[in-house]
Amino acid sequence: MSPLLQGAITILVGVFGCVGYFYAANLVLDKVIYPARGPNIGRNINRANAIRPWLFLLPAILALSIYLVYPVIGSLFRSLYNRAGDEFIGLGNYVFLFGDGEFQQALFNNALWAIVVPAAATFLGLLVAQLTDRLWWGNIAKSLIFMPMAISFVGASLIWKFVYAGDPDIGIINALRGSLGFDPMDPIQLPFWNNLFLMVILIWIQTGFAMVILSAALRGIPEDTIEAAIIDGAGPFQLFFKIKVPQIMGTIVVVWTTITILVLKVFDIVYTMTGGNFGTQILPSYMMEFMFRDDGRATAVAVVIMIVVLPVMIWNIRQAQREMR
Amino acid sequence: MDNIAGQNNALKWAVNISVALLVIAWLIPTVGLFVSSFRDRDQISASGWWVAPFSVELTYRTRGDAEPRQEGGLWIIEGNLFETAEVAETFASGEAEITGFGVRAREPDLFPAGSEGETRDGGTLIVNADGSYVYSNAEAPERPPRVYFAANTPPSFTLDNYRTILTSDGMDRAFINTLTVTIPATIIPILIAAFAAYALAWMEFPGRGLLIAIVVGLLVVPLQLALVPLLNLHNLIGIGQSFVGIWLAHTGFGLPLAIYLLRNYMVGLPRDIIESAKVDGATDFQIFTKIILPLSFPALASFAIFQFLWTWNDLLVAKVFLPSDAASRVMTVKIADDLLGSRGGDWGILATAAFVSIGVPVLVFFTMQRYLVRGLLAGSVK
Numbered sequence: 001m002s003p004l005l006q007g008a009i010t011i012l013v014g015v016f017g018c019v020g021y022f023y024a025a026n027l028v029l030d031k032v033i034y035p036a037r038g039p040n041i042g043r044n045i046n047r048a049n050a051i052r053p054w055l056f057l058l059p060a061i062l063a064l065s066i067y068l069v070y071p072v073i074g075s076l077f078r079s080l081y082n083r084a085g086d087e088f089i090g091l092g093n094y095v096f097l098f099g100d101g102e103f104q105q106a107l108f109n110n111a112l113w114a115i116v117v118p119a120a121a122t123f124l125g126l127l128v129a130q131l132t133d134r135l136w137w138g139n140i141a142k143s144l145i146f147m148p149m150a151i152s153f154v155g156a157s158l159i160w161k162f163v164y165a166g167d168p169d170i171g172i173i174n175a176l177r178g179s180l181g182f183d184p185m186d187p188i189q190l191p192f193w194n195n196l197f198l199m200v201i202l203i204w205i206q207t208g209f210a211m212v213i214l215s216a217a218l219r220g221i222p223e224d225t226i227e228a229a230i231i232d233g234a235g236p237f238q239l240f241f242k243i244k245v246p247q248i249m250g251t252i253v254v255v256w257t258t259i260t261i262l263v264l265k266v267f268d269i270v271y272t273m274t275g276g277n278f279g280t281q282i283l284p285s286y287m288m289e290f291m292f293r294d295d296g297r298a299t300a301v302a303v304v305i306m307i308v309v310l311p312v313m314i315w316n317i318r319q320a321q322r323e324m325r
Numbered sequence: 326m327d328n329i330a331g332q333n334n335a336l337k338w339a340v341n342i343s344v345a346l347l348v349i350a351w352l353i354p355t356v357g358l359f360v361s362s363f364r365d366r367d368q369i370s371a372s373g374w375w376v377a378p379f380s381v382e383l384t385y386r387t388r389g390d391a392e393p394r395q396e397g398g399l400w401i402i403e404g405n406l407f408e409t410a411e412v413a414e415t416f417a418s419g420e421a422e423i424t425g426f427g428v429r430a431r432e433p434d435l436f437p438a439g440s441e442g443e444t445r446d447g448g449t450l451i452v453n454a455d456g457s458y459v460y461s462n463a464e465a466p467e468r469p470p471r472v473y474f475a476a477n478t479p480p481s482f483t484l485d486n487y488r489t490i491l492t493s494d495g496m497d498r499a500f501i502n503t504l505t506v507t508i509p510a511t512i513i514p515i516l517i518a519a520f521a522a523y524a525l526a527w528m529e530f531p532g533r534g535l536l537i538a539i540v541v542g543l544l545v546v547p548l549q550l551a552l553v554p555l556l557n558l559h560n561l562i563g564i565g566q567s568f569v570g571i572w573l574a575h576t577g578f579g580l581p582l583a584i585y586l587l588r589n590y591m592v593g594l595p596r597d598i599i600e601s602a603k604v605d606g607a608t609d610f611q612i613f614t615k616i617i618l619p620l621s622f623p624a625l626a627s628f629a630i631f632q633f634l635w636t637w638n639d640l641l642v643a644k645v646f647l648p649s650d651a652a653s654r655v656m657t658v659k660i661a662d663d664l665l666g667s668r669g670g671d672w673g674i675l676a677t678a679a680f681v682s683i684g685v686p687v688l689v690f691f692t693m694q695r696y697l698v699r700g701l702l703a704g705s706v707k
Binding site: 004006007010011014015018019022023026030049050052053054056057059060061063064066067068069070071072074075078124127128131132135138141143144145146147148149150151152153154155158159160161162163165167168169170172175204207209212213216236261264265267268271272284287288291295298299301302303305306309312313314316317320321324 | 333336340341343344345347348351352353354355357358361369370371372373374375501504505506508509512513514516517518520521523524525528529530533534536537538539540541542543544545546547548549550551552553554555557558568569572573574576577578580581584608609610613634637638639640641644645657660661665672675676678679682683686687689690691694697698701702
């Protein structure tokens with residue numbers, strides 16, 4: 001069966017399956033189990049209404065449990081077993097990881113990514129948001145800077161290969177170096193700095209995201225605080241740093257953490273640009289080296305990534321609960 | 326109280342110029358890719374895309390093809406290099422200009438145009454800038470001379486790369502595979518999430534707060550954690566690496582964001598409408614399908630765009646949950662694992678492949694930007 005046909009059938013089965021499930025489950029609940037008639041009508045309606053939320057939630061809870069909750073626990077257990085999965089080796093995989101130079105490098109690089117990318121993307125996003133605010137062509141400018149969000153990490157990496165290429169007739173950086181009289185070089189193989197060059201790609205993608213959200217936040221600042229500051233004689237820079245930024249601090253933190261989480265998960269850029277060579281390894285791409293080869297070590301790396309993300313997760317949950325009150 | 330920059334003309338100019346510079350910096354990489362995808366391989370390796378509108382100097386190899394004639398004791402061959410069989414097709418437009426010529430491959434432009442050069446068989450050769458050549462030799466030549474020449478070739482833009490990519494390189498297959506993965510993986514989670522979001526937004530039941538907290542927590546679970554256990558699970562229940570597997574995986578991974586976005590939106594819908602519907606005797610199922618679902622269209626559209634972009638652009642999930650044979654590669658995998666290896670030096674093909682793969686999402690982005698922005702704001706600012 002061709003995958004396309006299979007896809008069409010899946011859509012039909014999926015959509016009609018979902019609609020059918022919800023419709024039938026409601027029907028059964030209201031007409032068969034607790035019918036809204038007879039001597040117990042009041043009790044029946046109440047019971048049906050107590051059960052209904054769980055009917056609505058059941059598919060989602062099932063999918064979330066199988067596809068996200070179970071794997072977290074499964075990975076945790078799997079990481080304690082050896083390569084074949086038949087022998088419990090305790091923290092053996094972790095001991096190997098922390099002794100492995102490449103893992104240490106990946107950890108260090110990941111920390112670098114997690115510091116540089118969110119900081120740069122948030123800063124540039126804020127800068128663009130402020131500069132384009134009330135510019136007559138601001139929306140066009142924002143649209144263009146936002147566009148990389150739509151591009152895949154693989155596509156973006158290819159795009160930047162044309163910037164970084166060692167051949168001065170292809171890579172624009174080497175063309176510029178050439179016109180200044182320098183010899184061509186391959187920026188992607190330059191130790192340490194190549195990490196930053198790869199980060200530029202993600203910053204290029206994420207600045208648009210930061211800009212969109214911060215721009216909305218800037219517009220949400222009450223006019224009277226700005227007016228008051230101007231009347232008091234604040235200059236444009238004072239106005240920005242002392243009046244505007246403090247008022248959108250909450251949003252800045254949200255943008256920052258969102259990008260941080262993304263940074264910890266992205267493996268595509270390093271995989272496409274260097275394959276983890278030349279000292280650019282990060283945890284997600286390091287994990288792919290063990291994927292399909294050694295499940296024990298692969299899951300151990302995944303658990304390390306999870307541990308790094310955990311504080312942000314807890315902070316997010318706290319934040320969400322505070323809002324609900 | 327207008328623009329703070331408006332108070333000061335110099336500042337206003339500074340703002341305009343710096344935004345323009347930023348936009349240009351942001352666009353340059355993509356423009357380079359776009360331009361390169363329309364250039365042929367020779368042009369790409371001879372000059373950068375930023376000079377694509379100008380002529381490039383390329384070297385060619387050809388052989389004179391006129392019949393020799395005798396004149397005053399010399400054998401003479403005359404003709405125009407641009408019209409010789411080996412290069413005629415390239416110069417059909419007839420705007421090129423020869424800068425130099427030679428008789429050996431190692432020195433293709435040894436003699437400047439218009440001068441006289443000696444051929445290997447002892448004859449003399451004159452090549453002019455317009456392509457005309459005169460070859461003369463005291464002895465009868467066995468065949469017309471081999472000539473190398475460098476010519477300023479006018480810029481040429483072709484669709485050949487697109488033809489290659491879309492017909493012969495397996496990219497057409499990959500394009501269809503990407504579509505096949507993306508569409509079900511976008512539609513199915515929406516329905517499941519919409520019902521769950523309604524329950525979390527408008528139904529009272531114990532444990533609701535806890536469930537919402539769990540959904541928020543699952544939002545940031547790294548996908549890496551899910552790969553090994555789920556692949557093993559899929560192998561165990563017989564799905565293995567297949568399209569069914571990747572649809573299920575994308576559905577599961579997309580649900581937290583879907584539920585979160587939709588719930589945030591539904592909570593903001595006016596309470597009056599829902600309560601008056603309840604008073605009129607509508608059941609929850611009716612309220613959901615007749616009122617909530619139509620009103621939530623913007624949020625549904627936001628999530629659909631997110632999920633579409635995410636599944637279309639995904640590399641990790643496709644690498645793990647789809648088989649790695651050529652028949653089921655999606656475009657991202659095709660580019661990262663196949664083209665970058667086998668076509669590593671063929672920049673025109675790479676650029677075209679990348680452009681084919683980013684074309685659809687960029688189109689969706691520009692037409693549906695409003696919903697995308699709204700979704701981002703609902704997901705983050707709240």
